[in-house]
Amino acid sequence: MKTEYTVGVCLGASTISAVKLRKETGHGIIVEKVIRKHHEGNPKDEFASVIKAIETNGCRVLVTGRSFRDFVTIPSITEPEASEYALEYVNKDKKKKYDALVSAGGETFMVYRLDGDGKVAGISTGNKCASGTGEFFLQQIKRMNLGINEAIDAAEKGTVYSVSGRCSVFCKSDCTHALNKGVPVSDVTAGLCKMIGDKITELIIKIPHERIMVVGGTSLNRVVMSHVKNALKSIDIPDEASYFEALGAALAAFEKGVALPENYFNRDHSSFAALPPLKDAEKLVKFNESEKGIAVSGDKGIIGLDVGSTTTKAVLLRVSDDKILSSVYLRTNGNPIEASRQCYYHILDELDGIDVRITGIGVTGSGRQIAALYSLTDGVINEIIAHAAAAVHFDPEVDTIFEIGGQDAKYTHLTNSVASDYAMNEACSAGTGSFLEEAAFESFNVDYKEIADMAVKGENPPNFSDQCAAFISSDIKNASHEGIGKNDILAGLVYSICFNYVNRVKGHRPVGSKVFMQGGVCYNRAVPLA
Structure with missing residues (x-):
């Protein structure tokens, strides 16, 4: 009895999937092993790990998936071709005739229109916006401190809260503002699932769709798929959905695969121009810290509270000399009331029993309305006025403010210490x-506190796009695929923040003689350097 083994690997935008097949005379083809791993921006190391774990000795190997397949010396096929092989295997009894195959991956959605023989006759794809993809869903639920299974369970119980599907920044803002207004997390996750389901449906309804097969990681989200099924009624999700293209590559490997070469990485390739190291600008930036005062019994103070999309900040200012007596900076975590409460607790603890009379509270930020209601204050101030007042407090000569926050980036021009011109990012996060x-x-699973130190160590930062989050995310993944180091990619990402600000926020507006750079991003010292 003759036995043959193959391995197919799909190198995706977010995950690496591998399938090992065994073909025996008289017994057909059997799936012997499946591995599916998120590569976390390090596809080369994870690819090597998967190849070792899947045990390729004596196997023919073939790869598929995105541009990374060009960086290995192993033979490859395109994703549509791999999908054809997998579809023929999954639907081998041909009991069902499919009009289209939808590949709902981490970063892109593809619709393959099928002919009568189950071959790809045409391809449709979603736009490059990240808001309708699996990766965007994962990003948003992490902002709510939820794992994927927790989020899906919550979405099943929630009532759909409508969020924008036009652009990732609009959708992200919708989610943040909803949470800041007190909308339950379950409703927001339900809204995200509905939006993603609608994105898939919009692609499908443009073509004949009597019967559709859906594969890819997003097909595992049962809430998303329930919305698609409600809209279209004729959706099939095979058991092999999460590793469909890898299965197709393994099937094709019986004809086109080769033994794994000893050196399977193609090292001589790069798509990005290099930028100067960030450390070269260290002498051009001055970082200032405010001087704190010491509270004494009988002081009168005013609290300033900034409830932002990502972080909440508070200061206690002494009325007599405007000295900062206490300050706190913490995460909003989608709960502006609790974040405000924690700020007040922190100030109280820092005073350590010293009797300071609070005579007023001023509130700003995206969560200012609900925080003001909780704090029983009428002192609600928009961010532009708050930024201008703070800048002029420290230096009356300042005439330009660059501010990069959690979700907004703003430009403000001051005339005689008063805001006279203003701009912000319109549709890009x-x-x-x-x-x-x-x-x-x-x-990279890198905490935000670690970005600066790592980015400053970069020697050859790649020049990334300054366009939308989806394009930059693609650049990050492509750079990882090419083997560009983690520190260099982080430095390139920091540069992209500044390119985006200069080109799309400031634009052709003037820069005065004294510029203040403000916002939480300045805690990352690499950004002012860029």
């Missing part, structure tokens, strides 16, 4: 702190 944090964490 790529130039904001939350994207910088999420991209580093999602791609």
Whole structure:
């Protein structure tokens, strides 16, 4: 009895899937082993790990998936071709005739229109916006401190809260503002699932869709797929959905695969121009710290509270000399009331029993309305006025403010210490702190506090796009695919924040003689250097 073994690997935008098949005379093809791993922005190391774990000795090997397949010396096939092989295997009895195959992956959604023989006759794809993809869903639920299974369970119990599907920054803002207004997490996750389901449905309804097969990681989200099924009624999700393309590559490997070469990485390739190291600019930036006062019994103070999309900050200011007596900076975590309460607790603890009379509270930030209601104050101030007042307090000569926050990036011009011109990011989150944090964490599992030290060590930062978050996310993944180091990629990401700000926020507006750079992103010293 003759036995043959093959291994197929799909090198995706977010995950690496591998399938090992065994073909025996008289017994057909059997799936012997499946591995599916998130590569966390390090596809080369994970690829090597998967190859070792799947045990390729005596196997023919073939790869598929995105541009990374060009960086290995192993033969490859395209994802549509791999999908054809897998579809023929899954539907081998041909009891069902499919009009289309939908591949719902981490970063892109593809619709393959099928002919009568189950071959790909045409391809449709979603736009490059990240808001309708599996990766965006993962980013958003992590902002709510939820794992994937917790989020799906919550979404099943929730009532759909409508969120924008037009752009990732709009959707992210919708989620943040909803949580800041007190909308339950279950309703927001239900809204995200509905939005993603609608994105898939929008692609499918443009073509004949009597019967559709859906594969890819997003097909495992039962809430998303329930919305698709409710809209279209004729959706099949095979057991092999999460490793479909890898299965197709393994099947094709019986004809096209080769023994695994000893050196299977193609090292001579790069798609990005290099930028100067960030450390070269260290002499050009001055970091200032405010001087704190010491509270004494009988002081009168005013609290300033900034409830932002990502973080909440508070200061206690002494009325007599405007000295800061206490300050706190913490995460909002989608709960502005609790974040405000924790700020007040921190100030109280820092005073350590010293009797200070609070004569007023001023509130700003995206969560200012609900925080003001909780604090019983009428002192609600928009962020532009708050930024301008703070800058002028420290230096009356300042005339330009660059501010990069958690979700917003703003430009303000001052005339005679009064805000006279203003601009902000319109429809792109790529130039904001939350994207910088999420991209580093999602791609490399790097905490936001570690970004600066790692980025400054970069010697050859790649020049990334300054466009939307989806494009920059693709650049990050492609750079990882090419083997560019983690420190260099983080430095390139920091540069992209600044390119986005200069080109899309400041634009052609003037820069005065004294510029203040403000916002939580400045805690990352690499950003001012860029």
